[in-house]
Amino acid sequence: MTPQSPSPSPSETLDLILAHLLPLLLAAATSVKALVSRWRLVHSKLLLLQSSLSEASLARNSLSNPLFLDLVSSLHSTLQTLHSLSSRCLDPSLPTGRLLLQSDLDIATSSLTLHLQDLSLLLKSGLLSHKQHSPHAIVLPFPGPTSSKADIVLFIRDAFARLQIGNLDIKLKALDSLLELLQSDPAKLSPVVTAEGDVPVLLRLLELSTHSHLIDRAAAVVSLLSTSSASSCHAVFNEGGLGPLLRLIESGSVTVRHRAAAAVEAITIDPARAWAVSAYGGITVLINACRSGSGSPSSLQSLVVSSLKNVASLEDVRIAIFEEGGIPVLVKLLASDNIDVQKSSTLCLWSLASAGGDEMCVAIIHESGLPRLLQLLYSSSDRELLENTLRAIHALSVLPSAAKSLSSSPLFFSRLAEFISRGGISNFSCQQIAASLVADLSPSDDIKKSLAPCMSPLVKMLEISKPVVMQETASRALVSLLDVKSNRKELVRDEKSMTRLVKMLDPCNDQVSKRPVVSVVLALTSIGGNGARKRLMETGASQFLQQLAESEVAGAKKALQRLSGSRLKNLFLLGRS
Structure with missing residues (x-):
């Protein structure tokens, strides 16, 4: 042989x-x-x-690569x-056949x-x-904490070269290397990977025809790139990553769907990119992933509904959500046992109700959205969720039917009173929305009487200079409550609140807008003989109102006339006696 x-x-x-x-x-x-x-x-x-x-x-050490x-x-x-x-x-006769050859x-x-x-x-x-550390190395040595940028760049280029040239095993090891590198310092290294690597090559691995192991690892890398830095996220979007990621949410394994959903959420945070979800047909994908029976765990629903919340700020997307049956899905998600799902759902419903017009508000009401929002308002203790819920309820309250239902609920106003009375920096948003609801709705006099303890916190709100809308909201709520005679008497007896009101009238106090305070004074001095005029006169309000009237502050002249009329009447009575 x-x-x-x-x-x-x-x-x-x-x-x-x-x-x-x-x-x-x-x-x-x-x-x-x-x-x-x-x-x-x-x-x-x-x-x-x-x-x-x-x-x-002729390369230095090519035969070891x-x-x-x-x-x-x-x-x-x-x-x-x-x-x-x-x-x-x-x-030329091609004896073996032309077509085959x-x-x-x-x-x-x-x-x-x-x-x-x-x-x-x-x-x-x-x-x-580059000289390999070992002629048999599958990948370059992993860069350590002291590695130079040049070493890191070379490592990245090597990994991407293997993604394009290597067999399945080499590609998988290259993705593992990239993933390990990114996980060591995501914020710092994500921009380097997108700048030095070939993002389109990575995105092609997300195609459903690719080997499942490659899809899984590639999705992990793309997810990290999308969530770790603004520049790397933008690079993924610019290279067309949104389409493949949406398809993975629809058809990938549970793990891959999670990773794709996290990337889509990060991409849609920027309104300049959010519009593209609709262009890729992604609204239907996102809504279907949130439907009951879709097989989506609550953790995945949390990411997906957050993406819906991100894109709902766009008019065309809101219409698409409405037309694709998204409102019933979002309302059902309010009952989720995942608080993040609830937060994003309430924000999305708020966006639809506040900017989508009466048609969307009616649709939310029709799906029992208001009772479910109220249930969250009564049962939750999470500040962010409560704020989102209040915003959604406030947006729905523009509908007469919703306003009527809310206005007749003592329990609802009792909850609003808690938000107003609690105050504090961490609750300013909830306090403001609650005060706005008190001002905008039309509760009965009995309910207004029950809200009397809120008047002192509302007076304090008048002192808050930022946001400016806080003073206006507090004023409107106070004017509404002072429509009840017993509430006017109650506020007059509150020396601290009366002192605050007068100090806020002082033109030298430029931290407070005068018009809202004057509106409260006008409401306080309305007909009723509650002693408010006398109390204001005693604390020196007249001189401040005189200066405000000269500055043509709205309502100041009328308030001054009421106080002056009270003084003249007292003098007349003394003269007769």
């Missing part, structure tokens, strides 16, 4: 290609008698290969096939084109000039 000759080394194979196979093929490509036009194309590609391969052979070694081996096989095909094309040549040419692309990638990446 004749012993087999040993396989040539990579160096010998490279020399064989450069010194023998390529010159032979270049000559053959110009000598063929059949399929001449196709061989001209092959000839041009062989010239490019000769140039690129010569450049690669495993990707290059695999490429040399594949090239050798492809060139041998082309040599065999060139021999068959020397006979043409097909074989096209396949070999395609392989040659792919090899050229891979070789070009390796040359551009600079990997062939």
Whole structure:
């Protein structure tokens, strides 16, 4: 038995290609008698290969790069096939058949084109000039805390080269390397990965036809890039990542759907990108992922409904949510046991109700949205959820039917009283919305009487300079409550509140807008003989109102007339006695 000759080394194979196979093929490509036009194309590609391969052979340590070694081996096989095909094309009669030979040549040419692309990638990446720490390394050594930026960049380029050139195992290891790198410092390294890597290559791995393990790891990398920094998130969006991510939410495994949903949520935070969700048909995808029976766990629903909340600020998207049946889905999510789902659902419903017009408000009411929101308002203790819920209820209260229902509920106003009385910096938003609801609704006098303890906190709200709307809201709520005579008497007996009101009238106090305070004074001094005028006169309100009237502050002249009328009447009574 004749012993087999040993396989040539990579160096010998490279020399064989450069010194023998390529010159032979270049000559053959110009000598063929059949399929001449196709061989001209092959000839041009062989010239490019000769140039690129010569450049690669001169690289410092290319023969220790495993990707290059695999490429040399594949090239050798492809060139041998082309040599065999060139021999068959020397006979113009083509005894083996034209169609078969043409097909074989096209396949070999395609392989040659792919090899050229891979070789070009390796040359551009600079990997062939880098000395490997080990000639058998699958990936470059992982950059440590003290690694230079150049080392990190080279590591990233190496990983992306493997994603394009390597087999399945190499691609998986490359994705693992990228994931490990990003996890070590996501905010810092995400922009570097998107700047130095090839994001479109990464996104192509998200296609549903890709191997499931590749999709899983690629989704993890894309999710980190999207959620770690603004620039890397923008890079994912700019390279067309939103479409594949939405498809994964619809059709991926549970883990992949989570990762894709996290990326979509991050992308849609920016309104300049949020519009694209509708363009990709993503509204239907997001709504379906939130439906009961969709198989979506609450953690996934939380991410998806947050994306809906992000895009609901856009008019076209709001219409799409409405038309795709999103309102019933969002209302049902209010009963979720996941508080993040509830927060995003309430915000989304608020956006639809406040900017979507009466039609959307009616739809929310029709789906029992108001009772479910009230249930959250009564049962929750989470400040953010309560604020979102109040906003949604306030937006719905513009409908007469909702306003009537809310105005007749002592329990609802009791809850509003808690928000107003609690105050404090952390509750300013809830306090303001609650005060606005008190001002806008029309509760009975009995309910207004029950809200008397709120008047002192509302007076304090008048002193809050920012936001300016806080003073106006507090004033409107106080005016509403002071419509009841017993409440006017109650406020007059509150010395601290009366002192505050008078101090706020002082023109030198420029932290407080005067018109809202004057409105309260007018309401307080309305007909009723409650002692308010006398109390205001005693605390020096007249001089302040005189100055405000001279400055033409709305209502100041009328308030001054009421106080002056009271003083003249007292003088007249004293004269008669």
